[in-house]
Amino acid sequence: MNWHDLYGMETPRSQLGMAISSGRLGHAHILAGPEGSGRRTFALMVARHRLCENREADLHDATLASCGTCPSCKQVEAGNHPDCQTWTKPEEDKEFKIKIMRDLIENLSLKSTCGRGRIAIIEPAEDFSTETSNCFLKTLEEPAPGMWIALICQNPESLLPTIRSRCQMLRFQPLSNGEVEQILENKGVSDSIARREVARLSDGLPGLALNLMEPSERSFWESCRKILLAKPFVGSAWADLVKGKIENLTGGPIQRAAIRAVLRLHMGLWSDLLRVVHGLDPRRQPKSAEKSLAEVANRLDAIRLTALAEATTATNDRIRYGATLALAIESMGDSLEDILSPPRIG
Numbered sequence: 001m002n003w004h005d006l007y008g009m010e011t012p013r014s015q016l017g018m019a020i021s022s023g024r025l026g027h028a029h030i031l032a033g034p035e036g037s038g039r040r041t042f043a044l045m046v047a048r049h050r051l052c053e054n055r056e057a058d059l060h061d062a063t064l065a066s067c068g069t070c071p072s073c074k075q076v077e078a079g080n081h082p083d084c085q086t087w088t089k090p091e092e093d094k095e096f097k098i099k100i101m102r103d104l105i106e107n108l109s110l111k112s113t114c115g116r117g118r119i120a121i122i123e124p125a126e127d128f129s130t131e132t133s134n135c136f137l138k139t140l141e142e143p144a145p146g147m148w149i150a151l152i153c154q155n156p157e158s159l160l161p162t163i164r165s166r167c168q169m170l171r172f173q174p175l176s177n178g179e180v181e182q183i184l185e186n187k188g189v190s191d192s193i194a195r196r197e198v199a200r201l202s203d204g205l206p207g208l209a210l211n212l213m214e215p216s217e218r219s220f221w222e223s224c225r226k227i228l229l230a231k232p233f234v235g236s237a238w239a240d241l242v243k244g245k246i247e248n249l250t251g252g253p254i255q256r257a258a259i260r261a262v263l264r265l266h267m268g269l270w271s272d273l274l275r276v277v278h279g280l281d282p283r284r285q286p287k288s289a290e291k292s293l294a295e296v297a298n299r300l301d302a303i304r305l306t307a308l309a310e311a312t313t314a315t316n317d318r319i320r321y322g323a324t325l326a327l328a329i330e331s332m333g334d335s336l337e338d339i340l341s342p343p344r345i346g
């Protein structure tokens with residue numbers, strides 16, 4: 001992993017670089033952007049830079065360079081550097097509990113193992129309870145020497161204003177289709193048709209695009225889209241397919257991440273349907289899906305399209321707050337059926 005292989009990070013990287021070279025680097029940054037936009041990768045690249053054993057003695061290196069080969073760089077990349085820890089909310093908890101924050105603060109106050117400071121990557125920061133937020137604010141007011149905190153979140157507006165005002169903000173935007181295609185090519189994807197199709201579907205999110213490069217992921221989405229665009233739409237068939245997808249995945253967090261990626265693809269489909277309703281070409285789905293998109297668009301109006309997006313967002317929230325996956329999926333299947341194949345009255 002090197003800066004020149006990463007796309008869409010020029011702006012946050014130069015912002016951070018400028019803060020470093022002017023000696024105004026804060027102790028904490030909010031890394032805000034959609035899931036899959038590279039926030040975690042960016043945080044790890046900064047961690048690697050700060051902890052690299054071969055880093056220039058110059059602490060004002062604005063390029064955020066690191067060698068990538070020393071034991072420290074390798075440990076950061078493998079996620080087992082003693083001075084760089086990632087803190088996440090256990091999936092069964094609705095909020096980021098204060099106990100985790102206290103452990104995190106204690107960890108940051110320990111002496112740095114390698115003498116180059118300590119780093120905490122927190123995700124997702126929008127799930128802090130009020131108590132956790134207040135405890136965190138104290139850390140920002142009395143920072144341990146050499147500490148750096150990355151607060152990863154999608155929606156910085158949901159953080160307490162007092163946290164936002166004490167952190168520097170770095171925003172991550174989705175990439176262009178061309179940039180996503182380039183990333184896939186750099187990763188060794190030689191099939192240019194697959195690269196173009198996946199770049200369109202991924203909506204500018206390299207994380208989602210890399211996931212979709214798995215042939216099984218693409219064929220899953222094709223089957224799913226077929227069910228969604230069929231007449232009539234059968235909610236239970238859709239729910240069975242989606243539940244089947246996560247059956248073989250081990251671990252709640254992996255299953256939840258897989259479902260969130262699937263829901264994001266649904267949002268892309270609804271947005272294509274909206275385009276077709278307004279007489280525009282779909283932006284994400286391939287040519288082969290255009291005919292069935294047009295048929296479905298014919299029976300939908302703006303109100304029902306909004307309802308589709310709302311049902312998807314509501315499922316995402318329920319999953320985020322620890323709902324049972326199978327139940328959340330079945331309930332979404334019922335909602336989609338009500339919207340896509342409403343019972344005829346009279």
Ligand SMILES: [Zn+2]
Nearest residue numbers: 052067070073
């Ligand atoms: Zn290094």
